[in-house]
Amino acid sequence: ETGVTQTPRHLVMGMTNKKSLKCEQHLGHNAMYWYKQSAKKPLELMFVYNFKEQTENNSVPSRFSPECPNSSHLFLHLHTLQPEDSALYLCASSQDRIAGDSDTQYFGPGTRLTVL
Amino acid sequence: AQSVAQPEDQVNVAEGNPLTVKCTYSVSGNPYLFWYVQYPNRGLQFLLKYITGDNLVKGSYGFEAEFNKSQTSFHLKKPSALVSDSALYFCAVRDTDSWGKLQFGAGTQVVVTP
Numbered sequence: 001e002t003g004v005t006q007t008p009r010h011l012v013m014g015m016t017n018k019k020s021l022k023c024e025q026h027l028g029h030n031a032m033y034w035y036k037q038s039a040k041k042p043l044e045l046m047f048v049y050n051f052k053e054q055t056e057n058n059s060v061p062s063r064f065s066p067e068c069p070n071s072s073h074l075f076l077h078l079h080t081l082q083p084e085d086s087a088l089y090l091c092a093s094s095q096d097r098i099a100g101d102s103d104t105q106y107f108g109p110g111t112r113l114t115v116l
Numbered sequence: 117a118q119s120v121a122q123p124e125d126q127v128n129v130a131e132g133n134p135l136t137v138k139c140t141y142s143v144s145g146n147p148y149l150f151w152y153v154q155y156p157n158r159g160l161q162f163l164l165k166y167i168t169g170d171n172l173v174k175g176s177y178g179f180e181a182e183f184n185k186s187q188t189s190f191h192l193k194k195p196s197a198l199v200s201d202s203a204l205y206f207c208a209v210r211d212t213d214s215w216g217k218l219q220f221g222a223g224t225q226v227v228v229t230p
Contacts, residue, residue: 004159031216043160043206043220056217090159094216103216104150107159 003027004108006091012114021076021111023091030096032074033105034066037088050096081115088112118143120209122221129228135197137224139190139207149190150208151181166190197228
């Protein structure tokens, strides 16, 4: 798991707060992903970035705002969240599309988010 | 469209017995298939994948999976389960045109008893 790190590991926030999740990958990849994992539900892909450009937004509400300043870092800015947004947020990285067809994704440990 | 199903919420097996976790999929075109494992309070760890070639794929920790095109299945197997294999297992699939957009199954909890 040291290949992809996420901070903080746990976060409790109120509905009016603004917070950010951080992800960093040390694998030399150029593609990064945000997923939401809720109990008893499949992982939901939220965003995909390839070479810092967003290539996928899976109809995510605007209260989630991603940022990818470079290929090693990915942020998820949170504001005015709802209690149903409480979940484990996972970051992943993979080789980029240009490098080849292998998009095996490597995951970080996740941030456990609780919205009060 | 792509989809994946893991028909069992939980699989119970005694240590030393064979372990099988089932996965079926639906894609247009050729599938790219993956298995991941998740331990408590951890992220997903990659186990193995099938893209093309030999239908039997060997992966990490003694796991293997068999691609069966006619049955659209990709079951995960281990000949002899360990207590430490107790975890949540996810199957994922994408089709040729959906680079990076994996569709994950709901997961199967594996419980290995001593």
